[in-house]
Amino acid sequence: MAQRFLERQGLVILGRNVRTPGGELDIVAQDGPTVIFVEVRSRRSRTFGRPQESITAAKRRHLLESAQWFLQERGLDNAPWRVDLITLELMPEGQGPYLEHIPNAVQG
Numbered sequence: 001m002a003q004r005f006l007e008r009q010g011l012v013i014l015g016r017n018v019r020t021p022g023g024e025l026d027i028v029a030q031d032g033p034t035v036i037f038v039e040v041r042s043r044r045s046r047t048f049g050r051p052q053e054s055i056t057a058a059k060r061r062h063l064l065e066s067a068q069w070f071l072q073e074r075g076l077d078n079a080p081w082r083v084d085l086i087t088l089e090l091m092p093e094g095q096g097p098y099l100e101h102i103p104n105a106v107q108g
Helices: 002-008 057-073
Strands: 013-018 023-031 034-042 080-091 098-106
Touching: 002 023, 002 080, 002 098, 013 034, 013 057, 013 080, 023 057, 023 098, 034 057, 057 080
Parallel strands: 034 080
Antiparallel strands: 013 023, 023 034, 080 098
């Protein structure tokens, strides 16, 4: 669902579930010259908070390290890049999920 959303926004998907020494990148996309690393989070309810609240300081660090590793491995050291977040809140039966795209959600 998140990938389809990004493709509808005109982004080119470079990879999904990309493994790095620092963890995994859910989606790597490109919008013109900008490489976008997308973390996808979902929740069935808000009992434990909204999806974006589940990103810890350690997770932020791993995302940034993984993004930098990816850029270095692909020879894209000088490319502009950012880390976005897509949240999915799964609604009760009969209602579609709520998707929110938060650009530049994780900053170094």
